[in-house]
Amino acid sequence: MDSILVRGGKPLSGQIPIAGAKNACLALMPATLLSDEPLTLTNAPRLSDIKTMSTLLQSLGAEVSSLQGGKVIAMSSHSLNGDRADYDIVRKMRASNLVLGPLLARLGEAVVSLPGGCAIGARPMDIHIDALTALGAEIELKDGYLHAKTSGGLKGGRVALRFASVGATENTLMVATLAKGTTVIENAAREPEIVDLAECLTKMGARIEGAGESRIEIEGVDSLHGATHSVVTDRIELGTFMLAPVIAGGEVECLGGRLGLVSAFAEKLAEAGVEITETAAGLKVRRNGEIPRAVDVVTEVYPGFPTDLQAQMMAMLCTARGTSVLEERIFENRFMHAPELVRMGADIEVHGGTATVRGVDRLRGAPVMATDLRASVSLILAGLAAEGETRVNRVYHLDRGYEFIEQKLGAVGADIERVREE
Known part of the structure; x- marks a missing residue:
């Protein structure tokens, strides 16, 4: 099993290209199931989750080709031969549930295993089920699979989400295009990934208004056609690499970054004393030579502070001046990285959904274990500031969400390498 070695103490300088958004691409790929014409995605991230989704689509009869080193994904669902998403594939990734809506809309039935993914807390499917049922679906849970069908076809209706779930919004959005x-959709998720999906569906012929707002209106059409779409920049990778020079020292330009993607996060960095400058190519981030100030963070649905940047922010706050309080309101089990940071000398106390972080003078390198995707990268970031060597184990999580991270950080001066083990 691979591990990542980081030797801290190296200030960073240079440019880091930010990839297309994993979470956007994983929603865009199932959209191919809605049409029998080709869908091509450019600016795709090169990640193991993308390969998993490709495998899932191929198991349903879709054709999926990776071009230009994985930066382009060409898909066609002109000859689907299955409506069953098996456990062996779905268990690897939560986003696999996004084939449920498109299969139901295209074929009138679907059998989809309950999904897997990172162990960061309960993420039930009942919000998805309630939404699709409101549009005429009949869904039964049996033997770990959701069995969905429509008797009289899908019909438009009012879907009031009790929680602004990104996945449920995406599934409902795709179904509604053909209802x-x-x-x-009331109380819809507002994330940039939702807007990106709506833009792609619109290119395919869908009629959608209000994407990016809490109320989205979709007028169903008889069919969708093919399209080419560029995946939006990954705001979580962007935020992660914005933190790297803050933690290690130095200055980094994140190519392709936009403040509009990370506004709540950027506001917290500015509060901590970090300099962020918009450039023609992206965002330049500089620590300004001073130790960042402690700040309090509350994770919220978009446009609030992203839960997917909470672990990375905690790593930065471990050496900030003062005491910070982080409150996790999205997932109930997302502080598993805290004990590993404590192994590196951090002063962190966790009580339920709240973590108190008291800044220390320095962190020390140590062997640590990644528990989920974002925890993995938080430990790598901490290693950039630690004295000595940090060895991050179980980094298979990392490859689900960050492409070539050791190369990207190494190119701006980090002392980092991947150790491959048989």
Whole structure:
């Protein structure tokens, strides 16, 4: 099993290209199931989760080709031969549930295993089920699979999400494009990934208004056609690499970054004393030679502070001046990285959904274990500031969400390498 070695104490300088968004691409790929014409995605991230989704789509009869080293994904679902998403594939990744809606809309039935993914807390499917049921789906849970069908076809209707779930919004959005009549999604998720999906569906012929707002209206059409779409920049990778020079010292330009993607996060960095400058090519981040100030963080649904940047922010706050309080309101089990940071000398106390971080003078390198995707990269970031060597084990999580991270950090001066083990 691979591990990542980081030798801290090296200030960073240079440019880091930010990839296309993993979470956007994983929603865009199932959209190919809605049409029998080709869908091509450019600016795709090169990640293991993308390969998993490709395998899942191929198991349903879709054709999926990776071009230009994985930066382009060409897909066609003109000859689907299955409506069953098996456990062996779905268990690897939560986003696999996003084939449920498109299969139901295209074929009138679907059998999809309950999904897997990172162990960061309960993420039930009942919000998805309630939304699709409101549009005419009949869904039964049996033997770990969701069995979905429609008797009289899908019909537009009002879908009021009790929580602004990104996945449920995406599934409902895709189904509604082919449902008869008009669908209104209330309390819809507002993330940039939702806007990106809506833009792609619109290129395919869908009629959507309000994406990016809490109320989305979709007028169903008879069919969708092919399209080419560029995946939006990954705001979580962007935020992660914005933190690297803050933790290690120095200055880094994140190519392709936009403040609009990370506004709540950027506000917290500015509060901590970090300099962020918009450039023609992206965002330049500089620590300004001073130790960052402690700040309090509360994770919220977009446009609030992203839960997917909480672990990385905690790594930065471990050596900030003062005491910070982080409150996790999205997932109930997302502080598993805290004990590993404590192994490196951090002063962290966790009580339920709140973590108190008291800044220390320095962190010390240590062997640590990644528990999920974002925890993995938080430990790598901490290693950039630690004295000595940090060895991050179980980094298979990392490859699900960050492409070539050791190369990207190494190119700006980090002393980092991957150790491959048989």
